[in-house]
Amino acid sequence: MSKAAGEHDRVSYADIFAVPEFRALFISRGLSTVGDYTARAGLVVAVFTETGSEALMGVTFALTVLPDLIGGPLLAGLADRLPRRAVMVATDVGRALLVLVMAIPGMPLIALWGLLFAIRLMDSPFGSSYMSTMSVVLPGKQLVKGTAVTQLVNHVSYTVGYALGGVVVALVGLSTVLVLNAATFTISALIVLFGVVGRPATALPDSSSWVGSTRTAVRYIVGRPRLLITMLFAIAIAATLATETLAAPYAVQIGYGPEIAGMLMGAGPAGIVLGIWILPMLIPDQGPRHVAALSILSCAPLILFFVIPTPAAALALIIVSGASLYYYIPLQAEYTQTVPDSMRGQAVGLMFTMMRVTQGLAILTFGLVATNVLSSTVIAVSGAIGTAIALVLSMWWVRTCRTTAVPQ
Secondary structure (H helix, E strand, O other): OOOOOOOOOOOOHHHHHOOHHHHHHHHHHHHHHHHHHHHHHHHHHHHHHHHOOHHHHHHHHHOOOOHHHHHHHHHOOHHHHOOHHHHHHHHHHHHHHHHHHHOOOOOOHHHHHHHHHHHHHOHHHHHHHHHHHHHHHOOOOHHHHHHHHHHHHHHHHHHHHHHHHHHHHHHHOHHHHHHHHHHHHHHHHHHHHHHOOOOOOOOOOOOOOHHHHHHHHHHHHHOOHHHHHHHHHHHHHHHOOHHHHOHHHHHHHOOOOHHHHHHHHHHHHHHHHHHHHHHHHHOOOOOHHHHHHHHHHOOHHHHHHHHOOOHHHHHHHHHHHHHHHHHHHHHHHHHHHHOOOOOHHHHHHHHHHHHHHHHHHHHHHHHHHOOOOOHHHHHHHHHHHHHHHHHHHHHHHHHHHHHOOOOO
């Protein structure tokens, strides 16, 4: 058995990038993600510039998130019912065509919203097909490394794309940005088509309806504690978003302006990138106690916002919190590999939906509460609640790991 495939050997980034299919998946995902986030940010900025309405801007931003709540439960199962390479290519081509329609000058806002909603619906089957294919291409511990580097690209793309969106729209116009986004989807489709092996659909011949397959996947997850706990950790993770959501009002509270707000907002993603880079070297084999310690550490530093820290101290607390979120990557990899391949796409879609729902509700709650309560208090309370949830879940996780093997 080779070092890359050895179950007890340390896996390096060189090992996973030596796999041609993973290289194709990685390049495809990175390319389309940067283009997509840039276009999303550009569209939101353009709508506000054209209409001057915060409400319309808010609706546009919501339409970049809300479709995931539908796509996860109902469309993610396409990754099981159809060949996954075909799903990825079809969704990339479909998104490219719809983005080109959006690029037509003078497109009514209601039409832009409809197209945006349709484009975002395609993200779920693509993401489920991507993760399910990666679990086959990268067996065992390789999947943890592949998931980590994928998350790294996602967070870098998030930061770069949103940072450049408004600037690029101002320089070249929204239509050009959308055409470039369509090009990234097209190139992504070609890379997947020629770089990923075609495999047959994995769903069992007697699979139930789409709604039935969702119900079957939910029952499977609920019946296996380690899978269920992995899903529930999303609640604790959502609590950490208070700092990103309230970065601007917190900066104002402590007497600073947009520059500090931007630094505070970017500290979380920067911490996540740092954690993905450093923690695998310090913790090559994450055990139950690592999950417990890191999950609690991802929330506990935020409690110190009760003392209203200085910008430097606040940045340090947020970075530590973000870096500790690395614990979820090995859990996510185990979750993906544990679910039978016949329902893996559906189960992955449900996990992503859980993340989106909890994070969306958390962001909404933080914003509403902060209208009447100091931002520092909201952040500290969210940290305390997240710590309590992480403590309960991590204790449950440790106990479950002592009594059960990885569920099959």
